[in-house]
Amino acid sequence: MNVNRWLGLLIGLLAGMFLCCAGTAVILSLGGTSSSVPALSVVPSNATLDVAIDEAYLSRTLAQNAKGFPSPWPVLGGRMNIEPGNQATFDVLVDGLLGRMTVAGRLTFGVAQGRLLIHIAEVKLGAIPVTGLMNMFVPGLETQIVEKANQQLQERTAGAGVTLLGVTTDEQFLRFYFTGQ
Amino acid sequence: MQSSYRSADRTPIGFGCGGCGCGVLLAALALAVLVMATASTSVALPAVKSDPARPDIVITVQDAFIKQTIVRSVPGDALKDVTVKLQAGGVIAIQGRVEKTLLGQTLSAPFSLAMRLAAQNGRLRVDVSEVQVADNQAVSAALQGIFEGLGDQASQMINQELAAGLGSDAYIMDVTTDDRRVIVRARWTGP
Numbered sequence: 001m002n003v004n005r006w007l008g009l010l011i012g013l014l015a016g017m018f019l020c021c022a023g024t025a026v027i028l029s030l031g032g033t034s035s036s037v038p039a040l041s042v043v044p045s046n047a048t049l050d051v052a053i054d055e056a057y058l059s060r061t062l063a064q065n066a067k068g069f070p071s072p073w074p075v076l077g078g079r080m081n082i083e084p085g086n087q088a089t090f091d092v093l094v095d096g097l098l099g100r101m102t103v104a105g106r107l108t109f110g111v112a113q114g115r116l117l118i119h120i121a122e123v124k125l126g127a128i129p130v131t132g133l134m135n136m137f138v139p140g141l142e143t144q145i146v147e148k149a150n151q152q153l154q155e156r157t158a159g160a161g162v163t164l165l166g167v168t169t170d171e172q173f174l175r176f177y178f179t180g181q
Numbered sequence: 182m183q184s185s186y187r188s189a190d191r192t193p194i195g196f197g198c199g200g201c202g203c204g205v206l207l208a209a210l211a212l213a214v215l216v217m218a219t220a221s222t223s224v225a226l227p228a229v230k231s232d233p234a235r236p237d238i239v240i241t242v243q244d245a246f247i248k249q250t251i252v253r254s255v256p257g258d259a260l261k262d263v264t265v266k267l268q269a270g271g272v273i274a275i276q277g278r279v280e281k282t283l284l285g286q287t288l289s290a291p292f293s294l295a296m297r298l299a300a301q302n303g304r305l306r307v308d309v310s311e312v313q314v315a316d317n318q319a320v321s322a323a324l325q326g327i328f329e330g331l332g333d334q335a336s337q338m339i340n341q342e343l344a345a346g347l348g349s350d351a352y353i354m355d356v357t358t359d360d361r362r363v364i365v366r367a368r369w370t371g372p
Binding site for chain 2: 004011015161
């Protein structure tokens, strides 16, 4: 067999693999973030009421309400881990294109003008980061999550007449700070 | 002759294109294997354990918020210059001035009362005791009515707000106080 043919085959093979990897990398990095990252909030000095929610409860809620969770793939279950620095990591079991898969990610929290902001900082499908891909194919997911969270917060605090001032996290609790109106 | 030369000349390009296709397929397969290997879970996520001794939610209320709530809970803006002092054992000592207009005349007198907060059967109970209004018996009798049923009203109002905020399946575990704060620990008993 001609050496040129083998050389052509090899170059083609390498070029194909490179094209596929580069294409995937471009797709994964596209899409950017759909909203600005919430600023890290500190404990507001004028807060008169604070509510700390345990991560175990958040995990239970996520597991129990998995079916209604806004997601491109049906969510079967999950858990949350609150971490210092206004962030939480999550692992959810989804019924994806390639079967049951674990999607892991990181959320950051903030407050602006009395509204809770939740930013999807990172999403990984196994070892592959798919944050950009998710923002490209499921635009508005973050907005949907923020709207749902604020609607629930509004419903639950309407009677108490309070305004949300800030949110912080530690190893275990997600803390909301309020002041009376 | 020329045709055979062209064919031989094109063959490496054809092999290159074929190789390129194979390369794309191989890389796609490798990526799919990588995703499957790292993301597919043969083991389900571990169930979240619920510890009944551990609260799901801790509500910390500052004395300033309590003062605001007490002033708001009495209709007609009747309480003035209210001061709130928190004591151990869930006791809130409240002092201030009460005003009421009767037959066009405004009666005003100092008052003091103590409220005790406690968790009872998963609900927050408020008992009002030691209500003192004015030194003058007539004024006291006229103004005392403002505080009648205040404990029940406060219990009802606080529990309604807690139920709205936490849901009807919230169970108040305990209430503690220090000199600046009331701390309510609760958990959800729902499924």
